[in-house]
Amino acid sequence: MGTGPGAPQVEVRIPGRVWAEEVERLRSGSAARQSAERERRRLERDGLSLTQLIACDPAGPGGTRLSGLFKVYVPISDEPASQRPFGFIFSPGVENGRPYLALVAFGERHPRPGTRAVYERAHRHLHGRFPSQERTGLQGPAHTPRVQSPSLGGRRASERGGHQR
Numbered sequence: 200m201g202t203g204p205g206a207p208q209v210e211v212r213i214p215g216r217v218w219a220e221e222v223e224r225l226r227s228g229s230a231a232r233q234s235a236e237r238e239r240r241r242l243e244r245d246g247l248s249l250t251q252l253i254a255c256d257p258a259g260p261g262g263t264r265l266s267g268l269f270k271v272y273v274p275i276s277d278e279p280a281s282q283r284p285f286g287f288i289f290s291p292g293v294e295n296g297r298p299y300l301a302l303v304a305f306g307e308r309h310p311r312p313g314t315r316a317v318y319e320r321a322h323r324h325l326h327g328r329f330p331s332q333e334r335t336g337l338q339g340p341a342h343t344p345r346v347q348s349p350s351l352g353g354r355r356a357s358e359r360g361g362h363q364r
Contacts, residue, residue: 208246210299211289213239221305221320234273234285235305241275247289247300251275255288255318262330263322267291268303270317284308288321 218239225232253272255265268290272283286308289300303324306317315329323329 206248206250208248209252210246210297211242211302212292212299213243213302217302217304217324221302231285231305231307235287238273238275238287247271247275252289252300255321259318261316261319262333263318264326264330265318265321268321268325269300272308273305286317288317 222232222235222239225235251271252269255268255270256263257266258264265288268288271287271289272280273285273287274283276283284307285305287302288304290303292299292301304317304321306320307314308317310316315323319329319331326333
């Protein structure tokens with residue numbers, strides 16, 4: 200898969216609010232939290248190899264809508280996906296002509312029943328509620344969908360001239 204030297208890298212940005220909500224919610228010392236913390240140091244220092252990025256399904260199982268986002272299996276390695284149980288979801292951006300990825304969500308890729316998958320968590324960050332709440336009509340937080348990005352300051356898509364996801 201090519202994660203070694205010479206593989207193109209992209210800058211990774213991890214907003215503090217997103218990290219707190221996605222990783223600090225996890226029990227200290229848990230496998231998920233340890234994996235995320237270990238990868239964070241490397242991601243902030245070195246960025247992410249483009250060979251590790253996988254486009255999210257625009258319309259995924261369970262009703263997730265993650266068009267334009269990318270996933271990375273964690274631990275980040277060349278091991279088979281089945282041996283990497285967690286995932287980061289990133290939103291791409293460009294600032295001053297330089298591309299970057301901003302963290303949107305972290306969690307288990309295929310958790311046991313009763314636990315939200317990372318894909319559902321990313322959907323909630325983008326659309327204001329979990330996919331199951333949309334299907335049942337349950338109301339989630341009432342706000343315009345937004346993606347927290349350092350360069351965009353958390354403004355609504357309509358305020359920054361972009362499109363809403």
